Amino acid sequence: MDTSQSNIPFGPGKAYREGISLIELFEMFPDEDSAVKWFESLRWPDGERECPRCWSTRTSEVPNEKPMPYWCSDCRKYFSLKTGTAMERSKIPLRKWVIGIYLMTTSLKGVSSMKLRRDLDLSQSSAWFMAQRIREGWRVDQHALFDGPVEADEVYIGGRPRRKGQSKRGRGTDKVAVIGIWDRSTSTVHAEPAENLGKAYLHDFIRSRTWPDAPIYTDEWPGYKGVSPFHETVRHRANEYARGEVHVNTLEGFWSMLRRGFHGVYHHWSKKHMARYVREFSGRFNYREHDTEVQMQLIALGMVGRRSTYRDLVGKPETRLNR
Structure with a gap:
């Protein structure tokens, strides 16, 4: 299957994108068969069914x-639309998967597994597992280099210390740092939990994602110093938040959305799974100018080749970040 997504049109722009109401969604997917046809049109767009194990087209339907x-005549194995995707071995009907993708696409602050459980009539564990597997669908090209100008910044996610008088803000807390970079030329953000905020780590993160001549804008944190000859800063401590084109305001807006999702919807994140939640918010931010159905299509295609088992997701150790 071609997962390049080249056959999916880009939306005409944020102000003109075409949304889908709940009523329209249920009209589009009135039954399981309609969901099956939708996934088939994405997985096999030319109408020729392909085995996900050996890529043979010598397949047939099973009574x-x-x-x-x-059934594949070449490798002699059975398969389904879910085989080779994040949905593999799931007994949840495809119609519920479509609705789950829709809910996670259109909810800017995310959707808790409790809400998915209620809306889709699933068990709590199934709803949580579904959400984690849908998050596999938001992808960022790890090898693409940004032309710039780019904004680089970090945010801290986690709860306040339980004892009064121990609250800290910003760098130096026991919260988890998330580093991000925003490319103005492509309107793309890439963010991930940071191992540390040392100069070596920050420089590697930025340089591995930008061309050498890309203008880089950050705040005055010393870890960014010397990252590039084309590096400029704004001095937040001096109440300077923009100097012409030099600012990190777009990333600040993205961080605000991430914080609202953490505090308002999820309330706690496992450190083990934090990268998945950050990828979800990054992907939703990057897809925001697409029409709603196109966003759903991109996520469904992104789930191909991204299988996660329940054991992989619940393995120890695990530490939660509390609100």
Whole structure:
């Protein structure tokens, strides 16, 4: 399957993108068969069914769809639309997967697994597992270099210390740092939990994602110093937040959305899974100018080849970040 997403049109712009109401969603997907056809049109856009194991097109349908709907004559194995995707071995109907993708696409601050459980009539563990697997669909090209100008900044996610008088803000707290970079030329953000905020780590993060001549804008944190000959800073401590084109305001807006999701929807994140939540918010931010159905299509395609098992997700050790 071609997952390049080249056959999906880009939305005409944020102000003119086409949304989908809940009523329209249920009209588009009135039953399981409509969801199956939607996934088929994405996975096999030319109408030729392909085995996800050996890529053969010598396949056939299986009577009664048992044990699976399709059979490959070359590798002699059964498969389904879910095989080779983040949905593999899930017993949740595809229609519920579509609705789950829609809910996570259109909720700017995210959707808790409790809400998915109620809305989709699932068990708590199934709803949580579904959400984690849908998050696999938001992808960022790790090898693409940004032309710039780029903004680089960091944020701290986590709760306040329980004892009064121990609250700290900013760098130096026991919260988890998230580093991000925003490319103005492509309107793309890439963010991930930071191992540390030392100069070596910050320089590697920025340089590995930008061309050498890209203008880089940051605040005055010493860890950014010397990252590039084209580096300029704003002095937040001197109440300077913009100097012409030099600012990190776009990333600050993204951080605000991330914080609102953490405090208002999730309330706590496992450190083990924090990268998944950050990827979700980054992906939703990057896809925001697409029409709603296009966003759903991109996520569904992004789930191909991204299988996660329940054991992988719940393995120890695990530490939670509390609100």
